Structure formats: C-alpha cells, structure tokens
Amino acid sequence: MASTTHPAFAERRSTARPSGWWARAWLRAVEEAAYAEEELTASRRLARSGRIGGIRVEPGRVTAAVEDPDGLWATAVDVPVLPAEEADALVEAVGAVSGRVSALLAGDLPHELVEHAEEAGVELLPYGGELAGTCTCSAWVDPCVHALALLHQVGWLLDADPFVLLHLRGLPREQLLARLHAERAPVADVTDADPDLDAAHDAAARAARFLERLESGEPGDLDHLL
Numbered sequence: 001m002a003s004t005t006h007p008a009f010a011e012r013r014s015t016a017r018p019s020g021w022w023a024r025a026w027l028r029a030v031e032e033a034a035y036a037e038e039e040l041t042a043s044r045r046l047a048r049s050g051r052i053g054g055i056r057v058e059p060g061r062v063t064a065a066v067e068d069p070d071g072l073w074a075t076a077v078d079v080p081v082l083p084a085e086e087a088d089a090l091v092e093a094v095g096a097v098s099g100r101v102s103a104l105l106a107g108d109l110p111h112e113l114v115e116h117a118e119e120a121g122v123e124l125l126p127y128g129g130e131l132a133g134t135c136t137c138s139a140w141v142d143p144c145v146h147a148l149a150l151l152h153q154v155g156w157l158l159d160a161d162p163f164v165l166l167h168l169r170g171l172p173r174e175q176l177l178a179r180l181h182a183e184r185a186p187v188a189d190v191t192d193a194d195p196d197l198d199a200a201h202d203a204a205a206r207a208a209r210f211l212e213r214l215e216s217g218e219p220g221d222l223d224h225l226l
Contacts, residue, residue, distance in 0.1 A: 002172040003058035006157055006164075011050030015156075022109045023159035025125045030151045032128025035141040043148030052153055059170040062154050066135075066146040075135045075146040077154075079126055081170035089120040090171065095180045109162035124169060 018024050034040040046052070046068060053065035063076040082090065093116040094100050103110050114124050133147025143151065158164040163173045171179075 002167070002175065003056055004167065004172075005054045005056045008052060008054050009047075009050065009153055009156065012048040015044070015048055015152075018155060018159040020107075020109065020159045020162070021111060022114070022125060022162055022165065023155050026155045026158060026165070027152070029126055029128045029131060030148060030155065033131045033143055033151070034128075034148055039141060039145050039148060042145045043152060046145060046149035047152035052149060055150065055153060055157065057154075057157070057164055057167050059167065059172065062150060062168065064150050064153075066149060068146070070137075073135050073137045073146050075133070075137075075144075075150050077143060077147050077151055078132045078134070079168045080130050082122065082124075086120075086122045087170055090117050090122050090124065090166075090169075091176065091179050091183070093117045093120060093122070094176065095183065101177070101180065104162055104166075107161055109165070124165065 018027065031040060034043070046066070051067040053067075056063045060081040061076055061078050063074070066073050066075045093113055094104070096116065097113075100110055100113050103113075117124055131143060131147075131151060133143030133151075135144045135146050137144055137146055139145065154164070154168075163176075166176060167173065
C-alpha cells in the first residue's frame with residue numbers, strides 16, 4: 001500500500017486561514033467531527049505546538065505520534081477510500097479537461113473538477129462523520145483532541161498539495177498519473193500527446209528522484225531535478 005511520510009511541522013504562533021477552498025472545506029469537516037468547542041480549541045492549540053511528529057499518509061488513513069503534557073500517543077484517523085467505480089469516475093473527470101493535471105501539480109484543486117466528479121456520484125471531500133479517530137490516550141470522545149490536532153495539520157498539508165486529499169481517498173499521485181497515461185495510450189497517436197500529461201509525468205519523475213536523493217544522503221547537485 002502506497003504511503004508517504006511528511007515532515008513534522010514546526011511550532012506556529014498562529015495559523016493563517018487556508019488559501020485553498022478545499023482545505024477550508026476539510027477544516028469545516030474537522031469542526032463538524034469535534035465533540036465540543038472545548039476539544040476543538042485545544043486541538044488547534046496542540047496542532048500549533050510543534051509536538052506532532054511526521055504525518056504518514058496512505059489510502060484511507062493518516063497516522064502520527066502526538067505529544068502533550070500527559071504523554072506521547074499513537075494517533076490515527078481513518079478516511080473512507082473511494083470505491084473502485086468512484087475512483088474510475090474521478091480519474092475520468094481529471095482527464096476530461098486539459099489543464100486539470102497541471103493545476104493539481106501546481107497545488108490547485110479546480111472547483112469545476114470537484115463539481116464534475118460530484119455529477120458522476122463522487123464526493124471527494126469527506127464530511128465530519130466520516131473522520132474516525134483512534135488513539136492510545138484514554139479519552140472517550142472520538143475523535144479525541146490528539147486526532148483533531150492531527151486532522152488540522154492534514155488540512156495544512158492538503159492546502160499546499162491537493163494530491164494529499166486524493167492519496168487519502170485512494171488515488172496516490174503516481175497511481176493517478178499512471179492511470180491517466182494508460183487510459184490515453186491505446187487511443188492516442190504519438191503526435192497527439194497531451195502536453196499537460198507529459199509535463200505531469202516529467203514533474204512527478206523529477207520529484208521522485210529528488211526525494212530519493214535527499215533520503216539517501218547521496219551527494220551532488222540536485223538543482224537539475226527541481
């Protein structure tokens with residue numbers, strides 16, 4: 001199962017309102033999921049504290065270690081993965097209009113893409129009741145403060161990169177790009193190549209090589225991969 005671990009966020013004195021409409025929609029779902037305003041306020045404070053470890057994102061789940069004055073907790077939140085037929089419809093919606101792949105790679109989730117998907121029966125953005133938390137703490141509410149804090153930080157991640165949302169829903173970046181390429185390949189002539197999709201594959205490949213070089217500590221100039 002494909003997974004990506006994002007570095008921990010440093011402490012923040014305050015958090016600006018997300019710039020992406022999809023991130024704001026995500027945070028509204030987090031607010032809906034909270035049991036009471038008290039837990040929500042505490043979770044925002046904890047999210048800004050810098051005491052949440054690296055966030056692992058995989059289809060259907062996010063996990064992280066969360067620390068508070070009472071201890072260190074293993075926290076996870078489950079998000080429903082799109083059924084196969086809905087994932088197919090979402091892939092089709094992404095590929096239906098030129099420029100949508102480029103927009104995603106540039107950090108934008110086009111509103112019309114989500115509307116197109118909704119018309120096909122795909123609800124990409126979850127609602128509060130779909131966010132189910134688990135934690136090693138003793139809190140009886142679900143999601144607990146630690147899970148809510150983790151969800152706030154996930155909102156920060158997907159504000160910068162909407163592929164985080166797609167990954168959670170079962171379509172990691174590389175899988176989505178590969179499926180788009182495979183669906184075009186049987187019918188597309190070489191001279192009819194989609195420049196958006198070609199650019200998407202090139203950008204994804206360079207990003208993968210860049211991350212591999214960083215993680216391995218391999219020396220050398222990385223500017224050519226940026």
